[in-house]
Amino acid sequence: MKYIALLDCNNFFVSCERLFRPDLLGKPVVVLSSNDGCVVARSKEIKDRGIGMGVPYFQIKDTLNEIGATVFSSHFALYRDVSRRVFEVVRTCQSEIEQYSIDECFFTFESYDPHTLVAAIKQQVEQEVGIPVSIGVASSKTQAKYVNTVAKKTTGIAIWGEEEWERAAADIRLSEIWGVGRGRARQFDEKGIRTVADLLKCSRSRIDALFGIEGVRLQAELRGEPVLGIKASRPLQKSLMSTRSFAKETSDYDVLLNAIKYHLYQVVKDLESMDAKTNVIRVMITPSRYGDYAFYGASKEALLTAPTRDLFTLQQAAVGLLKQCFNPEVPYKKAGVVLSGISSTEAETGSLFDNFESADNNGKNSLSATIFSINKKHGKPLVQLGSVSGTNKKWESRKDAVSPSYTTSWSDLKVVRT
The missing domain is CATH 3.30.70.270 (Reverse transcriptase/Diguanylate cyclase domain)
Known part of the structure; x- marks a missing residue:
């Protein structure tokens, strides 16, 4: 079976x-x-x-x-x-x-x-x-x-199996079922369909008329008829985001720049692991939601001429966007980077200007890939662009009780003595 x-x-x-x-x-x-x-x-x-x-x-x-x-x-x-x-x-x-x-x-x-x-x-x-x-x-x-x-x-x-489901169906509320959020549960409740047993008693045509294909799929799944298959290979994400709140507010441009470089590295590293590229980058810096500057946050987006995952190209774009967002009068509490327009390298189409830019881009891509390869080999970001690995880390989140990196840092390995 x-x-x-x-x-x-x-x-x-x-x-x-x-x-x-x-x-x-x-x-x-x-x-x-x-x-x-x-x-x-x-x-x-x-x-x-x-x-x-x-x-x-x-x-x-x-x-x-x-x-x-x-x-x-x-x-x-x-x-x-x-x-x-x-x-x-x-x-x-x-x-x-x-x-x-x-x-x-x-x-x-x-x-x-x-x-x-x-x-x-x-x-x-x-x-x-x-x-x-x-x-x-x-x-x-x-x-x-x-x-x-x-x-x-x-x-x-x-x-x-079937016997266990039949026995328990009347006691399982639809709000307990995977994929049924508060809004959908309320819609079911308004139609008098509150439990799994209630849903299974309904005809397929009624569920289709009331809730469409999503309701029909849910009914089939709860009958034990698999509609959702196993996806051994995960589809490409539509976007990648890295963002974090600071331990303290800051109006220092260099601190924000360092934070943006860090977040960019994280999302580009994910692109590398997915063997994908991006053609849209967004940078955002925001103040605290509870202060006087709550509405002074900024977010800027750039559309790239061609999909890329080159760290140099993306960092150049990110720095330009940060300059557009930055206001020295605003105390910022959070920064982040979002990549969208993500596509597989296999589906890549050429740019009109590839012949003019290919030599320069190939060199950049090779160096960018080498940086990620070295860091992956050593399990930590030994090589980075700019000052991300330096001392200017006022943008980091508060972590007063973080545990050692037992599995990713040699210096934090447990020592056993006999």
């Missing part, structure tokens, strides 16, 4: 922090957002105390101190690296997987003993990487997504 499974890492950011701090197992742990603003990950012990997701840190700081909670600043380099390791292990067990997010992936398989197969995958991931995972198995992606929530509350593995 054919199944679709969803593997999800439990409390992923918290689990990554506990990976090298086993003394925190079973103890309350919180991970904060960029700039230590609000809660983005909670251990079970924190959830049990009723502390919600997205709560501003300053509101619960005293409570966390009282219960002896350990607080971490977000460390995305660590989380991305652990994520890569998790999915590498899954790929050794299943050849085609769809990575849905940093801590989730779908995969299909055929087996007469599904529990044994997914239990082996779960054991291998937890043994080789150390991250606890839950696996939900059903007949469609939408079903598997819900069943995974059941797995998290039980043994870490849940497998539902």
Whole structure:
């Protein structure tokens, strides 16, 4: 029989922090957002105390101190690296997987003993990487997504067939189903369709008339008829963005320039990994939303003559846009870079001016690619343009409790003595 499974890492950011701090197992742990603003990950012990997701840190700081909670600043380099390791292990067990997010992936398989197969995958991931995972198995992606929530509350593995769905359908509200947001749930509710059972009882023609193709697909998926297939290769993103709030406001042009160069490097690095190019770049700098200059932010966009991922070309454009945005009277709190018009290098079309610019561009592209190759080899940005790696880092976010780079920096490796 054919199944679709969803593997999800439990409390992923918290689990990554506990990976090298086993003394925190079973103890309350919180991970904060960029700039230590609000809660983005909670251990079970924190959830049990009723502390919600997205709560501003300053509101619960005293409570966390009282219960002896350990607080971490977000460390995305660590989380991305652990994520890569998790999915590498899954790929050794299943050849085609769809990575849905940093801590989730779908995969299909055929087996007469599904529990044994997914239990082996779960054991291998937890043994080789150390991250606890839950696996939900059903007949469609939408079903598997819900069943995974059941797995998290039980043994870490849940497998539902027709019988289990029929038994539970009347108790599952549509608002709990993947892809049904508040607006859509309200529309269903207005038509008297509140549970999975209600939706399955409706005729296809009625659902089509009320909710269109999206409603028909949802109904089919919840019947166990897979409409959403596994996408082993991810489609190109429409845009790439890197942005971050500063620890303190600044009106210093050099600080903003350094921040823009940093964010540009991040998005161009993603372009390199996607083997793609861009022809639109946007730079934005904004003040605090709560100050006197809230409406003095600026954003400028440039359309390039030809798609590129050359760091030199894009940085030249970014610096020009920043100069247009900058106002020395405004205290800025955030900066960022957005790339759009993204296309595959395979689908690239030539520019009218290629013959005049090709020699210069080829040299730039080669040097840009060499920079990323060196940095990838060493696991950190050893070579960069300008002063990004220098001392002018007043633009960085607050990270008062960031953990060491256990998996990406030699100097932060754990030392074991016998």
